[in-house]
Amino acid sequence: MSQQSLQTKLVSVVQHVDQHGSSVPPIYQSTTFKIGSLEDDASQPYDYTRSGNPTRTVVQHQIGKLYDVDAAQVLAVSSGMTALDVILRALVLTHKSRVPTIIAGDDLYGGTQRLLTHLESRNHARVLHVDTANYDAFVELFKQQEHVDCVLLESPTNPLLKVADLPRLTHFIKSSNDACLVAIDNTMMSGMLCNPLKFQCDVVYESATKYLNGHHDIMAGIVVTRTPKMAQEIYFMVNSTGSGLSPFDSWLLVRGLKTLGVRLYQQQHNAMVLSHWLENSCGFVDKKGVKGSPRTRFVGLKSHPQFELHKSFNSGPGAVLSFETGSYEHSRRLVSSRKIKIWAVTVSFGCVNSLISMPCKMSHAAIDPALRQERDFPEDLVRLCCGIENIADLQNDLLEAMIDADIIELRDEGKTIYNKLNGHIATNTVGQGKLPNIYEEFFSQDLVERGSILTSRAKL
Numbered sequence: 001m002s003q004q005s006l007q008t009k010l011v012s013v014v015q016h017v018d019q020h021g022s023s024v025p026p027i028y029q030s031t032t033f034k035i036g037s038l039e040d041d042a043s044q045p046y047d048y049t050r051s052g053n054p055t056r057t058v059v060q061h062q063i064g065k066l067y068d069v070d071a072a073q074v075l076a077v078s079s080g081m082t083a084l085d086v087i088l089r090a091l092v093l094t095h096k097s098r099v100p101t102i103i104a105g106d107d108l109y110g111g112t113q114r115l116l117t118h119l120e121s122r123n124h125a126r127v128l129h130v131d132t133a134n135y136d137a138f139v140e141l142f143k144q145q146e147h148v149d150c151v152l153l154e155s156p157t158n159p160l161l162k163v164a165d166l167p168r169l170t171h172f173i174k175s176s177n178d179a180c181l182v183a184i185d186n187t188m189m190s191g192m193l194c195n196p197l198k199f200q201c202d203v204v205y206e207s208a209t210k211y212l213n214g215h216h217d218i219m220a221g222i223v224v225t226r227t228p229k230m231a232q233e234i235y236f237m238v239n240s241t242g243s244g245l246s247p248f249d250s251w252l253l254v255r256g257l258k259t260l261g262v263r264l265y266q267q268q269h270n271a272m273v274l275s276h277w278l279e280n281s282c283g284f285v286d287k288k289g290v291k292g293s294p295r296t297r298f299v300g301l302k303s304h305p306q307f308e309l310h311k312s313f314n315s316g317p318g319a320v321l322s323f324e325t326g327s328y329e330h331s332r333r334l335v336s337s338r339k340i341k342i343w344a345v346t347v348s349f350g351c352v353n354s355l356i357s358m359p360c361k362m363s364h365a366a367i368d369p370a371l372r373q374e375r376d377f378p379e380d381l382v383r384l385c386c387g388i389e390n391i392a393d394l395q396n397d398l399l400e401a402m403i404d405a406d407i408i409e410l411r412d413e414g415k416t417i418y419n420k421l422n423g424h425i426a427t428n429t430v431g432q433g434k435l436p437n438i439y440e441e442f443f444s445q446d447l448v449e450r451g452s453i454l455t456s457r458a459k460l
């Protein structure tokens, strides 16, 4: 029998026993569970929802499928930041004799940077930052330290889309010092596109608020560990502090996971079309006029300096891209344009709705402006998080807003786009990136002959 694919596994939820045989698992919206016998309370799986809840158990099983591990290695918690918090408190900030050292990237999500800066300022940890996309720089910094207790990696980074060679870095760290905890924030890829446990990292976490749920109606985090023992240590924190995911949010997450495959397929399709359009048609070329510089940053573009590296250990580019307009003022005008109707101006990503934002003012505002400048974080960066809408509608909406923001101008009855910031003229291809016609795709000789349409669709 062939192995079922992830899309199939996540649609079915068999891990619940219900007296009525309900097809969808019930929500156990109960704080307490009756004790069967005072003598035998150890065999009772649930007593109090802070400690455990059947609906949370179901979602933990589904996440186990996503990462190909036993549910005993999974914890569902109340947000992505909670996930990082419980990992650090259970596995890193526990040294009695010294302040632990953490090495992290230099393009971290703003909230992660804020937590690490706080820990450092209270002397709970020594935190060093390095460009984790630069393997040699990382190795040099690592070797200079007497002890490194934890390495926190994120790839591709949010929002600069820098790629860290996760398999190579993990191999180096674990072979240099097996006791050093390698933790990976996998939010930008989700378990559907990357499974870092396959290359021996210790713990993976995700903000399930993003792709896993996909509808922006819950906050959630997941933690997946290499061993059940690590999960038990983290569980101690979850139970002691009450950071487990609520029953209703667990239920919504189970539902969201069922459509993760199709959502990601469409979101990535939209991101591919848009990034190519931005780079090639809108003339987002570098200051010397050379096409292919990462002014449009997306790991699905061949011009991305780490395109091949990313492809080597991920099965898709995700749906987050960013670009620079060339000036803060133009980006501000673009994001505040009243012409934007479909793109919602909000933080976050991974949702079925497309989102546009300026990270320096929104998601990454928690990072000190001086630090952003030190790290070459462009203040004019615009981040796009593609949803599942029709791609031609998304392109048209963005085009209207770009014209309104005075970034580009349409000439020759809309046939060419003139980029007012760098003078590049390109052909307007808006509307040409529509989803392939399903009939044409299906009846194309090639696919019918090879019978491969299903396989090609299944590949994300």
Ligand SMILES: Cc1ncc(COP(=O)(O)O)c(C=O)c1O
Residues within 6 Å of the ligand: 079, 080, 081, 082, 109, 111, 112, 154, 158, 185, 187, 188, 206, 207, 208, 209, 219, 220, 221
């Ligand atoms: C890469 C990344 N990691 C972690 C988080 C934190 O997740 P949450 O908002 O669910 O706490 C976010 C966003 O908030 C993020 O973008």
Ligand SMILES: N[C@@H](CCSC[C@H](N)C(=O)O)C(=O)O
Residues within 6 Å of the ligand: 109, 111, 158, 346, 347, 348, 349, 362, 363, 364, 366
């Ligand atoms: N005000 C929030 C900002 C959340 S940003 C959410 C998401 N990770 C993103 O990148 O958009 C905060 O202070 O954390």
